[in-house]
Amino acid sequence: MIIDVHAHHFLYTNPINVLQENREKGVYIIIENGLDPETNRKVVEISKKFDIVHPALGYHPVDIAKSNDSMIEQELKYITERINELIAIGEVGLDYYWVRDKISIEKQKKWFLRILELSEIYKKPIIVHSRKAEKDVIELATSYNSIIILHSFWKPSLTKLAVEHGMYISIPTFVYKDKGLQKIVQYTPLDLLLTESDAPFLDPIDKRNNKSWKIIYSLEKIAEIKGLNIGDIKAQIAKNFERAFDIEILC
Numbered sequence: 358m359i360i361d362v363h364a365h366h367f368l369y370t371n372p373i374n375v376l377q378e379n380r381e382k383g384v385y386i387i388i389e390n391g392l393d394p395e396t397n398r399k400v401v402e403i404s405k406k407f408d409i410v411h412p413a414l415g416y417h418p419v420d421i422a423k424s425n426d427s428m429i430e431q432e433l434k435y436i437t438e439r440i441n442e443l444i445a446i447g448e449v450g451l452d453y454y455w456v457r458d459k460i461s462i463e464k465q466k467k468w469f470l471r472i473l474e475l476s477e478i479y480k481k482p483i484i485v486h487s488r489k490a491e492k493d494v495i496e497l498a499t500s501y502n503s504i505i506i507l508h509s510f511w512k513p514s515l516t517k518l519a520v521e522h523g524m525y526i527s528i529p530t531f532v533y534k535d536k537g538l539q540k541i542v543q544y545t546p547l548d549l550l551l552t553e554s555d556a557p558f559l560d561p562i563d564k565r566n567n568k569s570w571k572i573i574y575s576l577e578k579i580a581e582i583k584g585l586n587i588g589d590i591k592a593q594i595a596k597n598f599e600r601a602f603d604i605e606i607l608c
């Protein structure tokens with residue numbers, strides 16, 4: 358069983374074909390993560406059509422930096438109105454790679470805090486982007502009583518701090534060849550590991566052609582690092598998924 362907690366298949370021209378392909382190749386669960394008002398609606402639509410897709414709605418930090426406050430406020434209202442239909446809030450967080458000016462960074466932080474507050478109020482796990490902002494993400498998130506899933510977390514030196522705070526680490530398919538991510542797997546306890554594709558991004562083989570089923574390569578690598586067999590890793594990740602998202606996998 359393959360579980361993908363972070364994907365954006367709606368960015369493919371024909372997402373239904375790709376989702377079908379994923380299902381045929383053993384993917385049981387995909388969390389599609391919205392990025393902005395337009396893609397949040399695509400996530401809602403696609404999750405109604407496809408039973409393996411669970412919706413998470415969010416506002417990507419790079420888009421937060423580009424949007425005006427009333428637009429963001431309105432979208433958070435859209436998200437909270439549907440909160441019971443969602444498996445999580447995401448993709449949200451901070452990004453200091455694409456956004457570098459002080460004013461925009463402060464704006465990202467302000468809204469990230471607001472979204473963390475919503476995840477606490479509504480008791481929804483939150484799927485967090487932290488590119489080049491890992492320390493601030495961990496610091497801000499620890500003040501809230503929420504379940505945090507660090508997606509595509511790429512900072513080995515801060516992994517221990519994140520896991521000490523009980524944050525889940527979602528390992529991207531790049532772990533197949535990236536030494537930094539391999540170290541992160543090593544530092545993360547088995548009960549805090551999750552897997553993701555970030556499809557169509559971050560394909561370790563063909564650029565921008567990532568799909569959930571390619572997580573099979575991550576599972577092989579994780580099993581090798583942890584000295585276990587793939588079956589045990591899959592079972593552990595399924596357990597972690599059930600605990601993190603408070604949902605029972607029926608299969």
Ligand SMILES: [Zn+2]
Nearest residue numbers: 363365448555
């Ligand atoms: Zn993403």
